[in-house]
Amino acid sequence: MPGAVDLHSHTTASDGALAPRELLRLAARQRVGVLAVTDHDSTDGLAEAMEEAGRLGIELVPGLEINCDVPGSEIHVLGYWVPVRGETAPTAEPSRQSESWRAEWFQEFLREQRAERAARVHRIVERLTELGMPLTAEEVFAICKEGSPGRPHVAQAMVNRGYVKSVREAFDRWLHAGGPANVPRRRLTPVEAVQVIRRAGGVPVLAHPGLAQRDEMIPELVAAGLAGIETYYPEHSAKQIETYRATCRRLGLVPTGGSDYHGAHTGRATTLGSAGVPPEAWDELKQKARELTRERHGD
Numbered sequence: 001m002p003g004a005v006d007l008h009s010h011t012t013a014s015d016g017a018l019a020p021r022e023l024l025r026l027a028a029r030q031r032v033g034v035l036a037v038t039d040h041d042s043t044d045g046l047a048e049a050m051e052e053a054g055r056l057g058i059e060l061v062p063g064l065e066i067n068c069d070v071p072g073s074e075i076h077v078l079g080y081w082v083p084v085r086g087e088t089a090p091t092a093e094p095s096r097q098s099e100s101w102r103a104e105w106f107q108e109f110l111r112e113q114r115a116e117r118a119a120r121v122h123r124i125v126e127r128l129t130e131l132g133m134p135l136t137a138e139e140v141f142a143i144c145k146e147g148s149p150g151r152p153h154v155a156q157a158m159v160n161r162g163y164v165k166s167v168r169e170a171f172d173r174w175l176h177a178g179g180p181a182n183v184p185r186r187r188l189t190p191v192e193a194v195q196v197i198r199r200a201g202g203v204p205v206l207a208h209p210g211l212a213q214r215d216e217m218i219p220e221l222v223a224a225g226l227a228g229i230e231t232y233y234p235e236h237s238a239k240q241i242e243t244y245r246a247t248c249r250r251l252g253l254v255p256t257g258g259s260d261y262h263g264a265h266t267g268r269a270t271t272l273g274s275a276g277v278p279p280e281a282w283d284e285l286k287q288k289a290r291e292l293t294r295e296r297h298g299d
């Protein structure tokens with residue numbers, strides 16, 4: 001289908017401004033033909049997104065994004081074609097039965113991820129309070145609503161209290177990796193994130209490596225089953241795009257890309273569908289997904 005390819009976006013199921021249905025409508029207006037919805041640690045927006053995508057004739061890739069902390073930085077891993085729901089009704093067909101089991105443990109894993117996010121919000125507001133910016137976790141959760149609680153919601157609460165003028169300023173001064181009010185997550189290494197996505201039958205891709213500046217970790221991620229690198233990304237320079245294309249060619253990975261659209265309020269405003277992902281990248285990703293599925297089923 002013609003139209004732009006955008007393999008990275010967020011909704012109100014994590015820290016995006018738009019509900020899944022609204023995001024899909026925006027995608028249609030922006031002439032996006034292929035869209036991946038990749039909420040942090042959640043697949044809760046995907047059912048609604050898929051329904052609206054079907055109505056609008058947009059190809060929707062069910063995905064997610066798992067953020068991992070490493071000393072001094074953070075590594076984000078995208079997963080495509082992950083199981084969407086745990087509620088699949090058990091059936092008599094053995095292959096189907098194992099699919100529903102698979103989705104069940106994966107949803108449990110995501111619930112634990114979000115519980116750790118909530119615990120981390122408590123730790124961050126304690127830290128901010130110590131730093132002279134009293135804040136409660138309840139204020140943060142009221143902003144987050146049904147999303148995946150994280151620093152963007154903390155940042156918005158800081159804006160509401162008048163501690164900073166913008167979400168951007170909250171990150172730049174306090175919440176960035178290694179920042180005075182950031183508290184690292186305790187759960188998962190990037191290698192484990194790649195492994196868990198593979199175990200769930202998904203296709204793991206390293207998100208925006210230009211932001212993490214930890215390219216030395218790429219080989220161990222590849223050994224764990226990494227399938228691609230998010231190469232076309234609004235904050236990557238032309239030189240970085242060329243470097244990651246070359247890395248992908250060398251290691252047999254797919255150079256993917258996306259806008260990481262979160263909506264206008266987020267201090268990291270990008271335009272949906274704007275990442276400049278070439279159509280071949282999308283073809284290669286589908287090809288890679290088919291290969292992994294064949295490997296998985298041992299044929």
Ligand code: AMP
Pocket residue numbers: 015040067149150151152167168171172262266267268
């Ligand atoms: P967390 O989920 O707590 O790891 O927060 C990560 C999210 O914070 C990212 O997905 C972005 O939405 C947002 N973010 C990270 N860095 C910045 C920044 N410098 N300015 C605005 N938002 C940011």
Ligand code: ZN
Pocket residue numbers: 010014015040152262
């Ligand atoms: Zn985000």
Ligand code: FE
Pocket residue numbers: 065076207208
């Ligand atoms: Fe990210």
Ligand code: FE
Pocket residue numbers: 008009010065260
């Ligand atoms: Fe993202």
